[in-house]
Amino acid sequence: MTSITLKEIIKEFSKNRIGIAGIIILSILIFTSIMVAIFIPIDTFKEWNNPEKWISYPKVSVPVWINLFLNEKIPEHKILDNPNINNYRINDLSIISHRFGIDFEYDFFPSDFIYEFTSKYSESPLLEINVMRPDGIQLKLYSTSMPITNSYSNHNERVFSTDELIRKNLYLQSNKFEFSLINLSSQDIIFSKTGINEPLKGKYIFLIKMYGNNEANQITYSKMIIGGKAFGIMGTDELRRDLAVGILYGTPLALFIGLVVALASVIMGLLYGAYAGYKGKKTDEGMMRFNDVLYALPALPFLIILSVTISNSIFVMVGFLMIFGWVGVAKIARSMSLQIKIKGFVEAANMMGQKDRKIVLRHILPQLLPYAFASIAISVPAAITTEAGLSFLGLGDPSFPTWGQILHDANVYGASARGLWWWIIPPGIMIAITGLAFVFIGNTLEVIVNPKLKR
Amino acid sequence: MSLKKYLFKRIITMFIVLMVTLLITIALVGSNMDSILKQGVSIQVRTEITDNPTIAKSFSSVTEFDFFIQTQIAQRIKIMGLDEPWYSPQRIGLSMYKILFLDFGHATFLTSDSGSSDVKEIILEKLPRTILLFTTATIIVSVIGIFLGTLAGSKIGSKTDRVTSSFAIISSSFPVWWIGMLMIFLFSFTYQIFPARATPLIPFTDPNYIGSLLYHMTLPLITIVMIGFGSWAYLVRNFIVDIVQEDFIFAKKTIGINQKKIIYKHALKNAAPPIITVLALSLSGSLGGAIITEAVFDWPGMGRLYFEAITVMDLPVIIGATYILTVFFLISIFVADLLYGYFDPRVRTEQ
Numbered sequence: 001m002t003s004i005t006l007k008e009i010i011k012e013f014s015k016n017r018i019g020i021a022g023i024i025i026l027s028i029l030i031f032t033s034i035m036v037a038i039f040i041p042i043d044t045f046k047e048w049n050n051p052e053k054w055i056s057y058p059k060v061s062v063p064v065w066i067n068l069f070l071n072e073k074i075p076e077h078k079i080l081d082n083p084n085i086n087n088y089r090i091n092d093l094s095i096i097s098h099r100f101g102i103d104f105e106y107d108f109f110p111s112d113f114i115y116e117f118t119s120k121y122s123e124s125p126l127l128e129i130n131v132m133r134p135d136g137i138q139l140k141l142y143s144t145s146m147p148i149t150n151s152y153s154n155h156n157e158r159v160f161s162t163d164e165l166i167r168k169n170l171y172l173q174s175n176k177f178e179f180s181l182i183n184l185s186s187q188d189i190i191f192s193k194t195g196i197n198e199p200l201k202g203k204y205i206f207l208i209k210m211y212g213n214n215e216a217n218q219i220t221y222s223k224m225i226i227g228g229k230a231f232g233i234m235g236t237d238e239l240r241r242d243l244a245v246g247i248l249y250g251t252p253l254a255l256f257i258g259l260v261v262a263l264a265s266v267i268m269g270l271l272y273g274a275y276a277g278y279k280g281k282k283t284d285e286g287m288m289r290f291n292d293v294l295y296a297l298p299a300l301p302f303l304i305i306l307s308v309t310i311s312n313s314i315f316v317m318v319g320f321l322m323i324f325g326w327v328g329v330a331k332i333a334r335s336m337s338l339q340i341k342i343k344g345f346v347e348a349a350n351m352m353g354q355k356d357r358k359i360v361l362r363h364i365l366p367q368l369l370p371y372a373f374a375s376i377a378i379s380v381p382a383a384i385t386t387e388a389g390l391s392f393l394g395l396g397d398p399s400f401p402t403w404g405q406i407l408h409d410a411n412v413y414g415a416s417a418r419g420l421w422w423w424i425i426p427p428g429i430m431i432a433i434t435g436l437a438f439v440f441i442g443n444t445l446e447v448i449v450n451p452k453l454k455r
Numbered sequence: 456m457s458l459k460k461y462l463f464k465r466i467i468t469m470f471i472v473l474m475v476t477l478l479i480t481i482a483l484v485g486s487n488m489d490s491i492l493k494q495g496v497s498i499q500v501r502t503e504i505t506d507n508p509t510i511a512k513s514f515s516s517v518t519e520f521d522f523f524i525q526t527q528i529a530q531r532i533k534i535m536g537l538d539e540p541w542y543s544p545q546r547i548g549l550s551m552y553k554i555l556f557l558d559f560g561h562a563t564f565l566t567s568d569s570g571s572s573d574v575k576e577i578i579l580e581k582l583p584r585t586i587l588l589f590t591t592a593t594i595i596v597s598v599i600g601i602f603l604g605t606l607a608g609s610k611i612g613s614k615t616d617r618v619t620s621s622f623a624i625i626s627s628s629f630p631v632w633w634i635g636m637l638m639i640f641l642f643s644f645t646y647q648i649f650p651a652r653a654t655p656l657i658p659f660t661d662p663n664y665i666g667s668l669l670y671h672m673t674l675p676l677i678t679i680v681m682i683g684f685g686s687w688a689y690l691v692r693n694f695i696v697d698i699v700q701e702d703f704i705f706a707k708k709t710i711g712i713n714q715k716k717i718i719y720k721h722a723l724k725n726a727a728p729p730i731i732t733v734l735a736l737s738l739s740g741s742l743g744g745a746i747i748t749e750a751v752f753d754w755p756g757m758g759r760l761y762f763e764a765i766t767v768m769d770l771p772v773i774i775g776a777t778y779i780l781t782v783f784f785l786i787s788i789f790v791a792d793l794l795y796g797y798f799d800p801r802v803r804t805e806q
Contacts, residue, residue, distance in 0.1 A: 289468065296472040298784045300746055301761065301777050302479070308765055309483045385630050389747045392632055393762060407633060411751065416639035417651040424640060428633035435628040443624075 009370060012448040022440025029434060033252035040248065048249075048401045054240040056223070058111070061231040063422050072107035075228035083208070083222050094215050098208040100224040104134075105201050109188045111227040115159040115208065118221035124148040125212030129159065129166075131190055134202025137176055139190060141166045152216060161186045161227075187227075235422040237406075238413040246401040247426050253402045254384050254434055257314070261321045261383035262376045268322065269329025270372055274364045276330070277337025278346075278356065284334070291330055299324040303386070307395040314397040317390065321383050329375055333368055340367050370449040377442030381435030388431050403427035458796075465792065469785045476781045477551050480774055485541035488770040491563060496531045500524060559775035564767045565760070574775040577760065582779065585745050585756030588672055592679040593738050599680070600687025601723075601730065607688060608695025609718040616692065623689030631682045635751035638678045649674040653752040675752040690733060694726035701725075728798035735791035 013019050047053040058077040067073045083098035104110075115129060129142035142165055146155060159166075166186045174181045177194050184197065193200045206224055210217065234244040276287040306320045340346060341364065349359050390396050391404025394412070398405065406427045410416070415423040481488075504510050504524065514520040532538050539546055553560070559574035567577040607616040643651035653675055655667040698704065699722055707717050749758030757776060764772035 292468055293472050293475055296469070296781075296785055296788060297476055297479075298777070298780050301780050302476075304746070304761070304765055305480060305483050305773065305777065308768070309487070381628060388630060389632065392630075393747060393750055394766070407636070411636065414651075416636040417643055419640060419644040421640055424633075424636050428629065428637070431630060431633065432625075432628040436625065439624055439628060 009373075009445070009448055013444060016444045016447075018440045019444030022437045022444065025433060025437035026441065029251055029255060029437065032248065033255055036248045036252055040245065046399070048241065048246065049398060051239060054236075054242070056114070056116070056225050057236050057240040057242060058227055058229065058231050059236065059240050060238055060420055060423075061229045061236050063233055063235040064230045065233065067106075067230060073105060074230045075104070075106035075108055075110045075226075077228035077231040078102055078224075078226040080224040080226070081222070083224070087218075089215070092213060094212055094217060096210040096212075096217060096219055098219060098222050100206040100208075102204050102206070102224075102226055103202075104191060104199070104204055104226075106228070107199060108229070109185075109191050109199055111187070111229060112161045112185075113187055113227060114161065114225040115206070116157075116221075116223045116225065117208070117219055118154060118156050119146070119210065119217070119219045120152065120154050121146065121210070121212055121217040122149060122152040122214045123212065125210050125214075125217055128209045128211070130207045130209075132205040132207060133190075134200060134204065135194065137194070139173060139176075140169050141186070141190070142169065146210075152214070154220075234426055237409060237415075237420075237423050239409070243406070243423065243426065246406050247403070247430060249401050250403040250406065250427065250430060251434075253314070253400055254387075254431070257318055257321075257387045257402075258380035258384040258434070258438070260318050261325055261387075262379040264318075265322045265325030265379060266329050266372055266376045269326035269375075270333045270365060270368055271360075272326065273330035273333025273335075274337040274360050274368060275356075277334035278341050278360050278364055280338075280341075288331075288334065291327055294324070295327045295331075297324070300386075300389070303390055304393070304395055307390060312395055312397050314400055314402075317387060317397065321386060325379060325383065329379075332371070332375075336368055336371065337364050340364050370445070374442050374445035374449050377438045377445060380438040380442075384431060384434055403431050461796075462793075465789060469789060472785060473778075473781060474551065477554060477774075477778060478547070480777050481541070481547060481550060484770045484773060487768060489537060489541045491768075491770065492535070493532060493537055495563070496535065496537070497528045500527045500531060554774060554778055559778075560771045562764075562769050562772045564769045565763060565772055568755075574771045577772065578757070578775055578779055581755065581757045581760045584668070584754065585749070585758060587668075588675060588754060588756060589679070589745055590738060591672075592676050592683065593734070595676075595680050596683035596687050597730075597734050597737070599684040601691050603684065603688035604691025605695055605718060605723055608692040608699065609714070609722070611696055611699075619685070619688050619692065623685035626682055626685035629682065630747075631679060632747045632751045634682050635675065635678045635748060638674055639751070642674055653754040672754075675748065675754055678752075679748065687733075691726065691730060694729050695722050698722045698725045728795050731798060732791040732795045735787050735794060738787055 013023075056079055061077055062074060064076055067076075080100045080102065083100050086097045086099070088095055088097075119125075124145045124147070126143065126145050128140075131139045131141055133139065142159060142163065144165060146157075149155075162185070170186055170189050171181055177189065177192070179195075179197050181189055184192075188197065191199050191204070208219075208222065210219060232242050232244050234242070234247055236242055237246075272287065272291075276284045276291075279287075303317075303320055303324070307317060310316065337360075346359060346363050349363055354362075387396065387402065388404030388407070391402050392408045392411065394408050396402060396405050396408070404427075407424065410420065410423040410427075413420075501524065504527075514523065529538075536546055536549070541547070557575055559578075562572045562574050562577060565577060566572050567580045569576075569580070571577065603615075603619055607613075607619040610616055639651045642649045650671055653671040655664060655671050657664060657667055661667075695718070699718075704717060704722060707721060708714075745754075745756060745758035746761050747758070748754070749756050750762050753759065757780070760772065761776045761780075763769075764776060
């Protein structure tokens with residue numbers, strides 16, 4: 001084995017196309033992680049398992065871009081929370097109006113719509129929801145007086161498309177439609193052509209008006225949700241969670257797990273192996289027998305038992321993965337150390353009376369460093385896939401959206417048998433890409449460190 | 456070192472590993488096991504008493520009756536040795552002794568398909584299915600792998616070589632269970648050719664059971680083979696490449712023996728020891744990896760049994776399955792080592 005300086009490694013590396021590809025993929029992943037850490041607040045992933053947070057998102061919806069490939073466009077799920085506000089007074093009446101515009105260019109009806117608002121008022125103002133359709137017809141949907149209060153107070157409400165009042169109002173206007181409205185849901189009527197029951201494309205405006213006597217009345221929060229079956233760039237899962245958030249958050253988590261486990265187990269293995277090899281005789285024998293015992297333990301069953309009985313916290317799991325990670329490295333480090341210790345400079349150091357610890361750290365370990373880099377890179381994918389596998393079995397840390405965790409949820413809800421491909425494909429691709437990046441880097445390093453492999 | 460001494464040492468190490476595995480498993484699940492067993496005893500006592508109303512009638516007061524129940528439970532616990540903590544040497548010794556001779560006791564929740572709750576019977580029922588699926592897969596994978604690897608290794612840098620090598624690296628980066636999910640999506644949802652769940656629906660006594668099992672086995676089998684053969688081919692290719700660079704092959708080439716003969720007769724023969732070792736290792740390794748794959752396909756084998764046992768915390772089954780898995784793993788490491796020594800005489804003299 002020849003010793004190679006860091007400079008030479010970098011020089012050789014820059015010549016290797018596969019190695020460069022690995023570095024580029026890895027840089028993209030690291031960049032993504034940094035962006036995620038900066039732009040997605042850390043609270044978001046704490047909310048991953050909180051259904052409250054995802055309530056206004058659609059259930060199992062396809063990614064939006066799928067519409068590019070379809071002749072019949074699937075309606076997008078739209079969350080409109082930026083209304084056009086207009087407050088004015090007519091005589092004594094104060095009117096608050098919120099307008100939500102939506103471009104509806106799809107070939108299917110929306111699945112539902114919800115108007116969610118918070119208002120501050122006194123007495124009992126009147127709330128009215130109307131919709132202006134692209135063909136100029138105005139439909140009256142909803143009008144009700146709000147619960148009466150004497151004091152000036154807050155009121156929260158959600159108006160659902162399934163509301164009886166909306167349906168009744170629509171039946172009253174059935175003369176505008178040439179077909180029977182019986183058994184049609186309100187969104188199927190509102191977004192329908194007048195001649196036949198097919199979606200009418202164009203710009204719809206939902207107009208919300210609150211009539212009251214008190215000038216201080218206001219709507220403080222106002223959100224219109226037009227339910228659809230397509231959402232975001234990655235779609236959503238059964239629990240309405242935006243998969244893009246999960247996939248993005250999985251990146252730093254996977255890199256963390258992979259790198260920490262690989263780094264720690266390689267360092268542990270190197271120290272252990274180098275020391276055993278250097279000391280030789282009884283020490284070596286004893287240390288290697290212990291190594292053999294660990295080597296012969298079936299890793300996966302043990303990881304499963306450990307995670308079930310001790311803890312499935314992600315940090316503890318990282319520790320468990322290390323226990324099984326260093327064994328192989330130690331074996332190789334020992335055999336390398338055996339070759340190095342008979343070299344002149346080690347014997348010289350020994351003769352000068354340097355301490356064992358110093359010899360191992362100063363003289364033997366530096367010789368093993370190039371090998372160490374390569375094996376760190378190669379052990380990362382194993383750590384990531386093992387963690388993903390454990391999470392997939394439902395033994396991972398449920399509070400973190402790792403890729404394995406997402407795939408576990410997908411499996412639990414039968415995503416593959418139901419054809420929910422957007423829930424299955426991205427996490428697996430991400431696992432594979434991350435693994436490949438490290439394999440590329442590791443293989444390139446290995447070829448540089450061990451020139452015999454070059455061919 | 457003589458072969459006898461070597462064998463002896465290996466067997467001792469294996470035994471120690473087995474004991475350590477058992478100890479760790481018992482240590483990890485022991486305290487849970489105790490509380491479950493104790494609950495079991497008290498339930499047993501209570502049901503026996505309610506089944507036999509004459510016992511209840513013979514007591515005059517409720518407190519007296521309760522006291523009787525408590526002493527009964529305490530007695531049973533003492534008889535079973537549960538009054539001592541699980542870490543007391545006798546109890547660990549006894550349970551390890553029992554497990555060593557495959558007496559795993561009775562499962563708390565799980566049963567075999569035929570309804571037995573004896574852990575040994577459950578395992579004996581599941582093990583053949585895992586072996587059926589994974590051994591078949593490993594054999595197919597290795598045959599394809601050896602053939603393709605030799606082809607690639609004999610023409611380094613050729614198109615075959617490059618395609619094989621890149622396929623190997625890429626395919627081994629995908630988790631098998633994820634490919635499994637995709638395969639279910641493709642072949643059970645999009646094209647409805649194979650069932651999504653690999654457990655046959657017809658009862659196990661039905662004469663068509665074997666046929667149905669084989670049909671359900673197809674999808675997992677294809678998946679494992681698809682993901683596995685690439686890395687096998689790559690491995691074999693590397694062995695062949697190593698050997699092709701040796702002097703004796705050059706010598707044969709210069710004599711003028713034809714390339715095909717050199718590769719298939721001499722190079723492959725010399726690559727046999729590592730290949731056989733890897734085969735032995737992967738045969739047992741496949742059993743361990745089966746846990747996740749079987750969970751995806753719902754294949755009714757050891758892996759799924761293990762997973763089910765973990766989810767309901769059925770401790771006797773966990774201990775039994777871990778023991779069997781470890782035994783298989785150890786035996787195959789041992790066999791692999793022996794085979795390597797047998798095929799490659801250099802290893803023997805070096806020892």
